[in-house]
Amino acid sequence: xxxxxxxxxxxxxxxxxxxxxxFTVEFILRLSAFSFRHYFSDIWNVIDFVLVLGxxxxxxVTQSDISQVKFSVNFFRLFRVMRLxxxxxxxxxxRQLLWTFIKSIQVIFLTLxxxxxxxxxxxxxxxxxxLLIIYNxxxxxxxxxxxxxxx
Numbered sequence: 001x002x003x004x005x006x007x008x009x010x011x012x013x014x015x016x017x018x019x020x021x022x023f024t025v026e027f028i029l030r031l032s033a034f035s036f037r038h039y040f041s042d043i044w045n046v047i048d049f050v051l052v053l054g055x056x057x058x059x060x061v062t063q064s065d066i067s068q069v070k071f072s073v074n075f076f077r078l079f080r081v082m083r084l085x086x087x088x089x090x091x092x093x094x095r096q097l098l099w100t101f102i103k104s105i106q107v108i109f110l111t112l113x114x115x116x117x118x119x120x121x122x123x124x125x126x127x128x129x130x131l132l133i134i135y136n137x138x139x140x141x142x143x144x145x146x147x148x149x150x151x
Contacts (some may be wrong), residue, residue: 013062020055027052044095051082 005011027048031039040046
């Protein structure tokens, strides 16, 4: 972040280099164990490859002069967070939990949209009722009816 000290920046950069190296070694070992086609047929291996590639791009971009870079550096820093998810996804139960969470995001947004729609309908109904009451009171007090021959 912007106001971090030099020591904190060095420590975070060291962690970044360390995890990038570990994931690179893992990528090379997996690629040598499987064939090229078999490795990239698994979606998790493709995600791992994208994370390793993104980590190297992040390192290159942060080491270069940022004023010359025309794209956002923060996008590549997102790969640092995704590596944490990658570490957690190694356990099968956590991988299944992450996959379920990813699939449920669509349902969550659909549910939130329905709740919002119901709130808008309820709000509009309340406004219509209030306006009808106000209009009815205005009409009933505006007109006077003469009863009998009183003038």
